[in-house]
Amino acid sequence: MKLRTLVSFNAFAVGISIGCVNLYFQHNWYFFLVSMGISTLVSYLVFYYLIEKYVYSKIKIIYKMIHSLKLGKDLKDALGEYVSPDPINDVEQEVKDWARDKKLEIDDLKKQEKFRREFLSNISHEFKTPLFAIQGYVDALQDGGLEDPEMAPKFLEKVSRNVERLSFLIKDLNEISKLESGEIPINYQKFELTALIKEVMEALELKAKKYKINLVFKDKYDMPTWVEADREKIRQVLINLIDNSFKYGKENGRTSITIFQLHDQYLVEITDDGIGIEEKYLPRLFERFFRTDTSRSRQIGGSGLGLAIVKHIVEAHDQTINVRSTEGLGSTFGFTLKRCKDPRINLPLINANPILKT
Numbered sequence: 001m002k003l004r005t006l007v008s009f010n011a012f013a014v015g016i017s018i019g020c021v022n023l024y025f026q027h028n029w030y031f032f033l034v035s036m037g038i039s040t041l042v043s044y045l046v047f048y049y050l051i052e053k054y055v056y057s058k059i060k061i062i063y064k065m066i067h068s069l070k071l072g073k074d075l076k077d078a079l080g081e082y083v084s085p086d087p088i089n090d091v092e093q094e095v096k097d098w099a100r101d102k103k104l105e106i107d108d109l110k111k112q113e114k115f116r117r118e119f120l121s122n123i124s125h126e127f128k129t130p131l132f133a134i135q136g137y138v139d140a141l142q143d144g145g146l147e148d149p150e151m152a153p154k155f156l157e158k159v160s161r162n163v164e165r166l167s168f169l170i171k172d173l174n175e176i177s178k179l180e181s182g183e184i185p186i187n188y189q190k191f192e193l194t195a196l197i198k199e200v201m202e203a204l205e206l207k208a209k210k211y212k213i214n215l216v217f218k219d220k221y222d223m224p225t226w227v228e229a230d231r232e233k234i235r236q237v238l239i240n241l242i243d244n245s246f247k248y249g250k251e252n253g254r255t256s257i258t259i260f261q262l263h264d265q266y267l268v269e270i271t272d273d274g275i276g277i278e279e280k281y282l283p284r285l286f287e288r289f290f291r292t293d294t295s296r297s298r299q300i301g302g303s304g305l306g307l308a309i310v311k312h313i314v315e316a317h318d319q320t321i322n323v324r325s326t327e328g329l330g331s332t333f334g335f336t337l338k339r340c341k342d343p344r345i346n347l348p349l350i351n352a353n354p355i356l357k358t
């Protein structure tokens, strides 16, 4: 409500009360109207002056301050600013908005603080496990294990495996922090996706044999599938997802890679028939260091950073990643990539190299 309207209501209420009192004692409508008119006018002037001087002008200053704080301005600049004719409503709105923004900010800070604490405890846990193992085996070797021709190579092999795990952990942490800080920019190229998938499959052939998994590529496309993305980072995504399908797959199981053509994207899906994931874990799967209880109990060396890296890479491309899974039956991880036309079509000579820098 505007100041003038508010004051008018009050003045009118005072005026009509005085007029009624007058009418009661004098029984004269003329005096009623005159007393009501005069008292309304006087009350209007007095109320207006008092409210304006002691309430409104102060609210205006508060409004200017809140408004300028929101905009991050200097107080001096703010006081010289225009103020709307209805600062009470504006103050209410500004304070509501401000409180909402502050609440969101505080929630965010609390979340970050919780995340930082969890991150430190996770990281120390992940480092502790292989370090303690190394310490144990080195102690055992020093306490006579070196002289035992049967035990010594086994212990050394275990030390080496744990050192490898530590170095993978450091490599993954380094990568994730670089991705987060934007230190590694996305180097967009146009490349042929099926060629990259075949390359990755070849590189992982031995590992697939080790895990006794049949790795298949459901390649239904005669047409080449050209995409625009960072080829090396997408290679990393494919490796991490396929590697998971082996680790959490079953013996003599199968991992299949499929490409689906969408409107202006390709959807790449990696499906396994492994242990699957309980539904309650699905929303947390892409968090750093997250591992399901089943995978922890399987004692497969892993730090829970693989999927976090995958998510970072896919989202840095402005694309999406999703997962479907049924416990005991298997999982499907799918991510999209931006489709592009075969860039060789307009070239006079067909380029044999399937990577084109943009």
Ligand SMILES: Nc1ncnc2c1ncn2[C@@H]1O[C@H](COP(=O)(O)OP(=O)(O)OP(=O)(O)O)[C@@H](O)[C@H]1O
Residues within 6 Å of the ligand: 172, 240, 244, 245, 247, 248, 249, 272, 274, 275, 276, 277, 285, 290, 291, 292, 293, 294, 295, 296, 301, 302, 303, 304, 305, 306, 307, 308, 330, 331
């Ligand atoms: N295909 C899958 N089937 C079942 N569970 C999976 C699958 N992929 C991921 N998970 C679950 O998600 C968790 C997180 O996977 P992520 O790849 O981030 O970590 P990790 O494989 O444990 O370790 P690493 O950092 O070496 O990749 C895994 O520990 C596992 O519990």
Ligand SMILES: [Mg+2]
Residues within 6 Å of the ligand: 240, 243, 244, 302, 305, 306, 307
């Ligand atoms: Mg993994």
